[in-house]
Amino acid sequence: MKHLIDIKDLSVEEIDDLIKVANDIIANKEKYSHKCDGKKLATLFFEPSTRTRLSFEAAMLELGGSVLGFSESSSSSVSKGESVADTIRVVGCYSDIIAMRHPKEGAPLVACEKSTVPIINAGDGGHNHPTQTLTDLLTISREKGRLNNLTIGLCGDLKFGRTVHSLATAMSRYSGIKFVLISPDELKMPDYIKKNVLEKNNIEYCETKSIEEHLPELDILYMTRVQKERFFNEDDYVRLKDYYILNKAKLENAKKDLSILHPLPRVNEISTDVDDDPRAKYFEQALCGKYIRMALILNMLGIK
Numbered sequence: 001m002k003h004l005i006d007i008k009d010l011s012v013e014e015i016d017d018l019i020k021v022a023n024d025i026i027a028n029k030e031k032y033s034h035k036c037d038g039k040k041l042a043t044l045f046f047e048p049s050t051r052t053r054l055s056f057e058a059a060m061l062e063l064g065g066s067v068l069g070f071s072e073s074s075s076s077s078v079s080k081g082e083s084v085a086d087t088i089r090v091v092g093c094y095s096d097i098i099a100m101r102h103p104k105e106g107a108p109l110v111a112c113e114k115s116t117v118p119i120i121n122a123g124d125g126g127h128n129h130p131t132q133t134l135t136d137l138l139t140i141s142r143e144k145g146r147l148n149n150l151t152i153g154l155c156g157d158l159k160f161g162r163t164v165h166s167l168a169t170a171m172s173r174y175s176g177i178k179f180v181l182i183s184p185d186e187l188k189m190p191d192y193i194k195k196n197v198l199e200k201n202n203i204e205y206c207e208t209k210s211i212e213e214h215l216p217e218l219d220i221l222y223m224t225r226v227q228k229e230r231f232f233n234e235d236d237y238v239r240l241k242d243y244y245i246l247n248k249a250k251l252e253n254a255k256k257d258l259s260i261l262h263p264l265p266r267v268n269e270i271s272t273d274v275d276d277d278p279r280a281k282y283f284e285q286a287l288c289g290k291y292i293r294m295a296l297i298l299n300m301l302g303i304k
């Protein structure tokens with residue numbers, strides 16, 4: 001049985017296949033509308049979510065399947081003290097596949113040891129978010145026509161932002177990738193990603209506090225929210241939350257074919273005056289999230 005806990009659980013070839021299937025779904029939606037008839041997806045969200053949970057549910061519904069689950073731990077027996085392992089064992093009796101989000105790093109890995117059905121990590125604390133990365137890869141490949149030879153700026157909370165950890169890991173397997181890591185000192189990319197992922201794969205990168213400095217070189221600018229819920233100290237959050245605010249004026253020196261991505265939700269880091277710039281792709285990205293999750297569900301359930 002296959003689980004998706006870390007983006008590296010999928011080979012580059014498997015990711016290419018998922019992107020192909022997602023593109024085919026976009027072009028031929030009706031062909032897929034009964035592929036999951038009779039199948040059930042459980043979404044177990046121990047942490048808030050809009051896009052990830054709803055795009056998983058929309059994905060399963062568009063495949064003809066059904067969905068069940070909870071969107072906060074307070075409405076499940078977790079609030080009575082039930083362990084993740086027990087919850088997963090039980091939900092496996094009621095569903096064919098489980099997508100789970102949890103505030104604790106590693107919780108989905110623990111869950112898959114006890115699970116009788118495939119588990120998808122829909123975000124574990126400040127660690128990983130592999131299905132957001134699949135969403136990002138589909139978006140980049142549709143916008144740029146390639147996943148290699150790209151200069152990618154990752155901007156904002158690179159310390160606690162799980163999306164950038166998974167994205168950096170995924171992109172490090174392609175050729176000609178350069179990263180510009182843009183963050184305040186307090187929110188730098190963790191050493192384990194820089195050493196074990198970027199340096200190990202000979203990926204060129206630089207670190208800077210300035211968003212303007214490298215903007216003209218970027219093919220992709222991936223903005224992120226400062227992850228309020230992971231701060232120990234409210235004052236630190238308040239001091240750092242508006243460190244970057246991308247607006248139309250700042251984009252003047254950027255490439256004409258830059259793609260601006262953001263996993264969303266956005267707080268203040270992208271001003272709404274950027275939304276009608278043709279380079280703003282974050283809402284298209286959110287839509288890609290549904291199609292790549294449809295492809296992933298089919299793959300993990302072994303449905304052709």
Ligand code: NCD
Pocket residue numbers: 051052123129132162163224225263264265
């Ligand atoms: C992200 C997450 O949950 O990590 N959101 C998402 O899944 N689209 C980003 C965030 O919450 O900032």
